[in-house]
Amino acid sequence: MxxxxxxxxxxxxxxxxxxxxxxxxxxxxxxxxxxxxxxxxxxxxxxxxxxxxxxxxxxxxxxxxxxxxxxxxxxxxxxxxxxxxxxxxxxxxxxxxxxxxxxxxxxxxxxxxxxxxxxxxxxxxxxxxxxxxxxxxxxxxxxxxxxxxxxxxxxxxxxxxxxxxxxxxxxGKKLFEFSINELKGRLDYNSKGWEAAVNLDASAQSLAFNTVHGSFIKDKTLNGKLDIVYDEKAETIVFEPNDLEIGSDNFNIGGKFSIGKTKSDFSLHIKADNILWKNASNLLSNNISRQLNRFDLEKPIDVNCDIIGDLNAEGDPLFLVKAVVKNNRLHIPDGIIDNCSFNGMYTNELVKGKGFDDPNSVVKLMNFKGAYKEIPFVMDSAIINDFSKPIVSGVFKANFPLEKLNNCVDKDLMAFSKGNANVELHFKADVVDFEITKPFVSGLVKIDNGDMRYVPRNLVFKNTNVALNFTDKDLFISNIRLQSGKSIVNMEGSIQNFLNLYYTEPEKLVLNWKVTSPQLYLGEFLGFLENRKTVKHAPVKTKKGNGNDKLDFLFEKSNVALSVQIDKFYYNKFTATNTKADLLLSDSGITIRNAVVNHAGGQVKLNGSVQQGKTKNHFSIKANVSNVAIEKFFYAFNDFDMESLKSKNLKGYLTTAAAISGAISNEGKLIPKSMDGMVGFTLKNGALLKFEPIKSAGKFAFPFRDLDTITFSNLKGNLDISGEKITIHPMQINSSVLNMDVAGIYSFGKGTNIALDVPLRNPKNDKGITDKEKLEERRNRGIVLHLLASDGDDGKIKIRLVSKKTRNEEVDLKSNKQ
Structure with a gap:
């Protein structure tokens, strides 16, 4: 070494x-x-x-x-x-x-x-x-x-x-409480203050910016790093943007707090690039998350949130939340919106300076797109403001094949098979418990070439066009073309105060229609007479009820006032032209006012009503018939179900005034023995053609007279109808073959008993007499036969010769019994 x-x-x-x-x-x-x-x-x-x-x-x-x-x-x-x-x-x-x-x-x-x-x-x-x-x-x-x-x-x-x-x-009514498992930090000092690097492992028991509204991120874990800068001169603590795990989601959080003696303002910026709706909702205070959990988005969303306020100020701070949703699946209380995309924004300060509270809060959804039950729609903007009394508004647009409505409307109510719908509506509505109630809309709904069936009454319409124009209060309906079978109907209508009454008192709604038709076959609309099929809906969980229930209730309970003009009108054998009428359709039935019908060369004026029942429908009619061809009139009404007298036996022009009530079946047929009322009539230029009861009786009494064609000058009479019997008030008949006086009862079934006084004098002998008094004096000269027309054993009317006394006794006796 x-x-x-x-x-x-x-x-x-x-x-x-x-x-x-x-x-x-x-x-x-x-x-x-x-x-x-x-x-x-x-x-x-x-x-x-x-x-x-x-x-x-x-x-x-x-x-x-x-x-x-x-x-x-x-x-x-x-x-x-x-x-x-x-x-x-x-x-x-x-x-x-x-x-x-x-x-x-x-x-x-x-x-x-x-x-x-x-x-x-x-x-x-x-x-x-x-x-x-x-x-x-x-x-x-x-x-x-x-x-x-x-x-x-x-x-x-x-x-x-x-x-x-x-x-x-x-x-400030604020409470922040955290359980810190571990917090480690280092401080570095500089000329301005200090900087700290902190590692946090904690959980939040309360993050309440307003204790009245509850806590954010309650019982959620917090893990991550914090970089903190303290500026001594500015008296601020700044949290540099850093990733922080809250619960199971990652957030990027930064903020600034003033800690001076005179300042206590703060700001936080929170960003989550990939968070599920439920997870984000559960980070909010319970009063908010409880409502937001009514909704859900299946895929994660991007969210940015700014919180700005004063720690010493009472009430909430400013919240500004922005979210981006792309191609998601939105669950709402009434269903699912597929392919959902929008840019959302929430703030509790719509108008600056008016506070951070519910009345000043707003949610804005921009460029909202989606498909509800396969119906695509867009909303350029939708706004919910004033959270104390929430109001939603926006513009709804949709263009889709009409068959898609089958996914929304109860199959037992309406069925659509062809056509296209185009919708653009401006709407405004209250929001109660996050459910839209009583919306007011304005805009246009168009249906082109639609085929539809109203199931409860089995009514089918082909090639239907409809334009619904909603104003703030009223509904105007135009350009409607309905085709059912061979019938073509054009309609325009309006409902005043529509949206208000629809949600409060639909039974008071009155739909005013102006109806025109080049040809109408009434038999194709007899579904209105049928006992309506009950529509059974699945149980509804929401207290607001089901939209189909409301629509179905509207169809049945609202009143419809129609002003009708029909060029050609057909019902069984009855045909008419230039038909005009005012009709009122209500829950209980149909009222007919000022109906005018051109029929059989004459005119029929009608007022009346039809009251619907389960198996039959009661009607009451007042009619004035002017100068109609009697043979066509009887033919049109199936000879009024008479067995002996048929339309082929009659000729002439009938004028009558009638007040009749009775019942008809759901198929539109007269129910036997149901009629009651009176008829007064005049027959001009009348003729009785090949009427067998007269021919059989007259061929012996008047062998040299023409019984095939019996003509009348002016025939007048009054009849009372009760069930299947018609009471003939004393009536004088002057014809080309014979004269007679008639009174008694004619029955559509059994019980016919008619007294006839028939002078044998030939009316041709008095043909040249014009003086009425003299003519009346000569009318009963000579032999007068007293006849009785009554039921035979074979059910046909038989006419027999009786004494006047016997005839009158039998007629009186039967009349008293009946």
Whole structure:
């Protein structure tokens, strides 16, 4: 070994031995002067605080702080001067270790280089009047005035183990509480202040910026590194951006805190590039996360959050949250939105200067895109503001094949098979428990060439066009073209105060329709007469009910007022032209007003109603028939179900006034024995053609008269209808073959009993007489036959000759029985 090496080793060994001997001497001194040192530590610390520092005992710990001397102080307490009033101890530590410069201590200066705190509680407290127990530390100006120097100016390191840290601010209603498993840090001093590098292993019991609303990151673990910079002149502590693990997610967090006597503002910036919605929600206070957990995004999202406030200010700080969602799957209370993308923003300061609270809060969703039950849609913007009474607004746009609605609408309510829908709606709605209620919309919904079926009434519409124009209050419906079978219907309508009544009193809604049709076959719409099929929905969990329920209720309970104009109208054998009517469709049935129908060369005016029932539908009609061809009129109504008298037996022009009630089946057929009412009629230029009951009776009595064609001048009569029987009030018939007086009962079934007085005088003999009195006088000259038309054994009407007395007795007897 070279000589210079040997000399160097000897010198170094000597120096090391000197240090060891010196350290042992110092340690020996400390060990033999523990009470003096403890008293000195107490004195030095108490000289630098506005309060009281106490410790139970002190022991040296050899080698732990080599080459310095480390002191383990047991049961340390640090109380401010007003502790007796608030009882919140700043520091309680079972084990408090400090590493001191013993040479400086021997000179009378306590220089703490390192602090280790174990099994302790640190409680920072601010009272409602703004007083803080951190006032225990004398401000710099006070130290400069008294000439004191800081005992902790040279702290280089600090460790905390099993420490509870609490920052309680009654003035600002804030509470931060952490359980620190391990916290290690080093301090480097410079001309501006100091810098610290800290490693943290802790958990959060409370991070409440407003204790009224609860805690953020409650019961979440915290692991990571913190780089902290203290600027003494600016009186700020800055947390440089660093990665911190909160729970199971990584965040990048930076911040700034003012710690001056007059300043307590702070700002935090938090960034998470890849976090699940549920995880992010569960980091928030319970009152928020409970609502946000109604929703979920399956894939991670990017989130940035800024929190800016004043630690001494009451209420929440400013929150500004931004999120980016791309091609995600959003779960909402009513279903799932696929391919969901949007840029989101939340702040609790919509209008600057109006505070950081719920009424001034807003959520904005920009460029929202997605597909709900395969229906694609976009919203350029959607806004939820005023969280005390939340209101959502935005613009909803969608363009999709109409069949996609089958995924949204109950299959037992509506079914769509063809067509296209185009939607652009501006909406505004209340939000109750994070569910949209009573939306008010304006905009346009267009359906082109749609095929649809209304299932409860089995109504099918083809090539349907619809345009729905929503205003703030009303709904206008235009350009509707419905095709059902051979029927074509064009419609325009409106509903006043639509959205308000839809959610409050749908039964008061009135849909005003203007309906025109080139041709309408009523039989294709008889579904409205059927007993409506009950729509069974799956059980609904939400208290708001199901959208299909509301839509179905609307269809059945709302009222529809129609102004109808039909060029050609068909119903079974009935045909009409230029039909006009006002109809009111309600939950209970149909009301017909001012209906005018051109039929059989004449006109029919009608007012009435149809009341729906389970198996049959009751109707009540007042009709005025003017100058219609009677043969066509009877043909159109299936001869009114008469067995003997048919439309082929009649000719002439009928004018009548009728008030009739009865019942029809769901298939639109007259229910036997259900009619009741009265009819008054006039028949002009009438004729009875090949009517067998007359021919069979007259071929013997009037063998030389033309019984195939019996013409009438003016025939007038009044009839009462009750069930299947028609009461014929006394009626005079003057015809080309014979004259007669008729009265009695005609029955569609059994019970016909009609009295006929027939003068045998040939009416042709009086053809030239125009004087009515003279004509009436000559009418009954000669032989008068008294006939009785009644049911035969074969069910057909038989006419027999009887005496007038017998005939009248039989007619009266049957009338009384009936």
């Amino acid at each position: 070279p000589r210079w090496v040997r000399i160097s080793l000897r010198v170094l060994s000597g120096i090391f031995l000197l240090i060891v001997i010196t350290y042992l001497g110092l340690a020996f001194y400390v060990n033999t002067h523990k009470e003096e040192i403890l008293a000195s530590v107490n004195k030095k610390i108490n000289e630098n605080i506005n309060g009281k520092f106490t410790a139970e005992s002190i022991e040296p710990t050899f080698l732990q702080g080599f080459p310095r001397v480390s002191l383990r102080i047991k049961n340390v307490t640090l109380k401010d001067s007003l502790w007796d009033s608030h009882k919140n101890t700043l520091l309680e530590a079972e084990d408090f270790n400090i590493s001191i410069n013993i040479l400086a201590f021997l000179r009378g200066t306590l220089e703490v280089k390192k602090i280790d705190i174990n099994d302790a509680k640190i409680h920072l407290f601010i009272a409602e009047n703004g007083y803080s127990n951190t006032a225990i530390f004398k401000p710099k100006q006070e130290k400069e005035t008294t000439g004191e120097s800081s005992s902790f100016a040279e702290i280089k390191a600090f460790n905390l183990h099993n420490v509870i840290f609490i920052s309680e601010n009654l003035k």
